[in-house]
Amino acid sequence: MAAAKNQTEVPVENGIEVVDVSKQFGDFQALSNVNLSVPDGSMTALLGPSGSGKSTLLRAIAGLEVPSEGKIFISGEDQTGKPVRNRNVGFVFQHYAAFKHMTVFENIAFGPKVRKRPKAEVKKQVNELIDLVQLTGLGGRYPSQLSGGQRQRMALARALAVEPTVLLLDEPFGALDAKVRKDLRSWLRRLHDEVHVTTIFVTHDQEEAMDIAQQIVVMNEGQIEQTGTATELYDTPVNDFVMGFVGEVNSIGGRLVRPHDTEVLPVKAEGATEVEVDRVVRLGFSGRIEMLTVPDKREVWAQLTRSELETLNLEPGDTAWVKPKPDAVTREDTGALESAVTEDPPATGKPTPVEPGLPV
C-alpha cells in the first residue's frame, strides 16, 4: 500500500493530483478514497448525479472543504492546510456569487485589488478581461442589470483576473436556460483554447461533459467509477452505471444496451424480448422505434436507419422482439443507475427529439 502510494505522492508534472481523498459530513460519506490526476492545461469534467460527491471534490480542491483524509497537490505542491485565499484557484459558482453592490468592473477588479496590484495595471487587465468575456461596454453595470449568461461570464472573468493556477467551475451553466447553456458551453471551450488554464468543471449533464471536456470523470456515491475520454467511456464503460450515465441505454433481458445496438426483429428469436410498438419516428436519414416491453411495459427504443425502418415496416400496436446486436457493447443491469439517479436524471433512456444524428 505504502509503495503504491509513493508513486502518486510526488507528482512530477503540473496540474492537479488528488491522492486518497475522503470526506465525511457526520455520518454521510461524501467522498471515499478518491484518486485523480488532472493534466496541466487540460479541461476535465466531473460528471455524476447529485449526491455523487462531484461538487465536494471540486470544493476540496479549492480548499472550500477540508478533506477528512488524503492530500491534494496543485502544480506538485501539497495544499493540505493551505487556506483558500492562498491557493490561487479561480472558482466559479453555480449561482454566480456576483458581488451585487459592485459594478462589473469592480467585481472583476476585486481579486487584483486584494493583491495590491498598481491601479493602472488593474484597469488595463480588467478591461482586457471584459473584452475577453464579451462584456465590452458593460463594465459600469451592476449584476442586477445583466442577464444570467452575462453574469456567469462576469463571474468567469472575475475568477480569471487573479491569473489562477487552476480554474474550477461548479455547475457553471446549471442555472441557465438550454439555448444560453449551449452557446456558453462552446464559448467556454474556445476560451480554454485561448487561456489554457487547467480547468475542472462539475456537471450532471453528460452531453455537456462530452462536448467540452478532454477527460471525463464519472462519479457515483462518493467514488470515481471511471476516468477517460468521451469515446472511451462510451465504447468501453467499466460497468452499467457508467454505460447508463454516459450515453443512452435500454435495459433488455437484464442487460444494458445502446439504442443503436438494439436489434428489432419482426419474428420471435432466441434470447429476444417481446415488445409492443408504441411510436415510429422518422427523422430524415435516421429514425427510431419506441416500444414497451411485454408484459411489464418498460420503455425501450431502437435507433435505426431509414432503410431499416422501411424493411421492418412496423406500426404502433404491432408486436416485435428486441435483442442486443451480436457485436454490441452490453453490461449487466445491476440497477446502479436507477438507485443513484434520484434528483437530477441525466438525459438517458428518453430520446431527445431534436437530435436526428447518431450519438457522439
Next chain:
Amino acid sequence: MTGERLTRWGLRYIALAYLALLLVIPLGYMMIETFSEGIQPVLDSITEPDSIAALKLTLLTVAIAVPLNTVFGIACALLLVRSNMRGKGIINALIDMPFAISPIVVGLSLVLVYGTSGWFGQPLMDLGIQVIFSTPGIVIAVVFVSLPFVAREVVPVLQEIGDDQEKAAETLGSGSWNTFWRITLPAIRWGVSYGVVLTMARALGEFGAVSVVSGKISGQTETLPLYVQKQFETFHSVGAYTSSLILAVIALATLLAMNLMRRKENDE
C-alpha cells in the same frame, strides 16, 4: 371582480383609519397644542437649562448605546448565522430577553446588582464609579433594552444572501477582515441601518428602565422622556409637548434619512 376591488379598498381604508387613530391624529394634535400659545413659550422651554441637560444626556446615551449595540448586533448575527459554534441556541434565546422582559424589571435588576448594596455596586463605588442614580446606570439600561434590534434585523438578511459571495471573495485572495468590510457589510447594510434606526428610536424613548435607575435628578440624571413626564405632571404642558416634539422629530429625521439614502441608491 367588484368583490375583489371592494375588499382591496376596504382593507386600504381600514389600514389608513387604524394608523390615523393611533398615530397621525394624536401626534398632529400634540403638535398643534405645542404652538397653541405661540412660538415664544416653545422657545423658552427649549432653552430651559433642565431641558437642555435632558437633551444632552439623551443624546449621550444614544451616542454610546447605538454604536455599541450595532457592533454587538452584527457580531452576534454573524455568529448565529455563519458559525457552527456550540451554544448558538442559548445565545439566540438570550438576545430576545430585552424584548420579553418588562423594562421596569430590567431597571430593578440593575439596581439590585449595581446599587450600593448590590454585588458590583460597592466595589465600583470604592473605585469612584457610581452606576445607579448616575449616567453609567442610564447608559447600561438603555444598552440593555435596545440590544436585540440590530441582530434581529441582520440575521434574516445574512441567511438570505448566503455565503457564496464571501466564499468567492475568499477564493479571490481576500482575508476575512477584508471580506467583512468589502463584501458582507455592504450586503447587509440595509438590515444594519434599519436595525440602527430601531435601536436609536428605542434608546431615545426608553422610559421604564431608565426611570428606575436614574433617580430623576433634574438637570443631572434626567433624560428627555423623564423630563417630559415631569413637565406633564407639574402641568407645564407646553414644556412637555415641546420636548415630546423634539423626541419625535429626531426619530422621524433618522427614519427619513434612511429612506432617502435607500431611495437614492435604488435609483442608481
